[in-house]
Amino acid sequence: MSMLNVSVYRYNPETDDKPYMQDFQVDTHGRDLMVLNVIQLIQEQDPSLAFRRSCREGVCGSDGLNMNGKNGLTCVTAVSEVTKNGKLTLRPLPGLPVIRDLVVDMALFYHQYERIQPYLQTTGPAPAIERLQSPEERDKLDGLYECILCACCSTSCPSFWWNPDKFVGPAGLLQAYRFLADSRDDATSERLAGLDDPFSVFRCRGIMNCVNVCPKGLNPTRAIGKIREMLMSNAT
Amino acid sequence: MVTNVTNLGRSGLSDWLVQRASAVILALYTVFIVGYLLLHPQLDYLTWSGLFERTSMRVFTLLALLSIAAHAWIGLWTVVTDYIKWTNLRLALQAFVILALFVFVVWSVQVLWGA
Ligand code: SF4
Ligand code: SF4
Ligand code: FES
Numbered sequence: 001m002s003m004l005n006v007s008v009y010r011y012n013p014e015t016d017d018k019p020y021m022q023d024f025q026v027d028t029h030g031r032d033l034m035v036l037n038v039i040q041l042i043q044e045q046d047p048s049l050a051f052r053r054s055c056r057e058g059v060c061g062s063d064g065l066n067m068n069g070k071n072g073l074t075c076v077t078a079v080s081e082v083t084k085n086g087k088l089t090l091r092p093l094p095g096l097p098v099i100r101d102l103v104v105d106m107a108l109f110y111h112q113y114e115r116i117q118p119y120l121q122t123t124g125p126a127p128a129i130e131r132l133q134s135p136e137e138r139d140k141l142d143g144l145y146e147c148i149l150c151a152c153c154s155t156s157c158p159s160f161w162w163n164p165d166k167f168v169g170p171a172g173l174l175q176a177y178r179f180l181a182d183s184r185d186d187a188t189s190e191r192l193a194g195l196d197d198p199f200s201v202f203r204c205r206g207i208m209n210c211v212n213v214c215p216k217g218l219n220p221t222r223a224i225g226k227i228r229e230m231l232m233s234n235a236t
Numbered sequence: 237m238v239t240n241v242t243n244l245g246r247s248g249l250s251d252w253l254v255q256r257a258s259a260v261i262l263a264l265y266t267v268f269i270v271g272y273l274l275l276h277p278q279l280d281y282l283t284w285s286g287l288f289e290r291t292s293m294r295v296f297t298l299l300a301l302l303s304i305a306a307h308a309w310i311g312l313w314t315v316v317t318d319y320i321k322w323t324n325l326r327l328a329l330q331a332f333v334i335l336a337l338f339v340f341v342v343w344s345v346q347v348l349w350g351a
Contacts, residue, residue: 196247197239200237200238235249
């Protein structure tokens, strides 16, 4: 028997006045499980525990959680990466409203994503076959398109905590730059005009919490810097 | 686009630029004053007031003061819009900060050109 102590954030708005932490003991049989496996073992003890997951291989982005104080995907985070002294504390992603237990309401996060218009916008006539890019133009999208919208970054960003309705947040801004950098997109100046206020981009304080947690190893802070440069060279 | 009326410039970019430019001016002014004090260990009143008799020094000082005002306003505007969600209290605090900065600037102009 090798026991792991897990403390889990619980909240059922229909029966609980306020959230509380519940302790569980999980037998790992000495293996270094992924945190998602631990949660599934806990659910065998208490089927009322609510959490999200789908692909269990770091692709769908549905199981972002705060594990011992750091955001990440539970399915690709080994217990040994996050635990200290055999103790694991699991909380929902910070800063978003909790629906139940470890499940948060992502509406604000998606709203900011929607705001940056995450799709190609073109003006000219559609080409007969496809919109071509040179290999160099395509290279500019590397490090941008891989985002799986798990929200680990935005929910670790203090600027997003204080103004989730006005600051686009690292995930949304990474995607904003993904379309600004795309050679096929013709809406660059409209996109920039929509970001020029003091909140949408400029609330970023560059503390790089986002870079620190991204499970895909992406760098929203660099993308934000590039947007600032584009705003600058676009301005008079 | 998030609409704002109480920030210094009309856009986030202008606020950001002013914040950086004013920081550079303040750094230069600090380096100058610290350097001056180090070069004049036995500084007396005559030398010190002589320094501020010069128009170039007064203009430089005024520039630094205006930079402080702009820098402080942008910084404090950001802080109150982060933490103070109740609009009336936020506007009251912003008004207080503007008033204080205005008084400081007018007062310093009086000090600089007064004597
Ligand atoms: S670098 Fe900017 S976006 Fe990233 S966590 Fe910090 S404030 Fe948020
Ligand atoms: S940038 Fe990284 S942390 Fe942020 S939503 Fe995308 S994949 Fe998740
Ligand atoms: S379950 Fe899909 S990313 Fe973890």
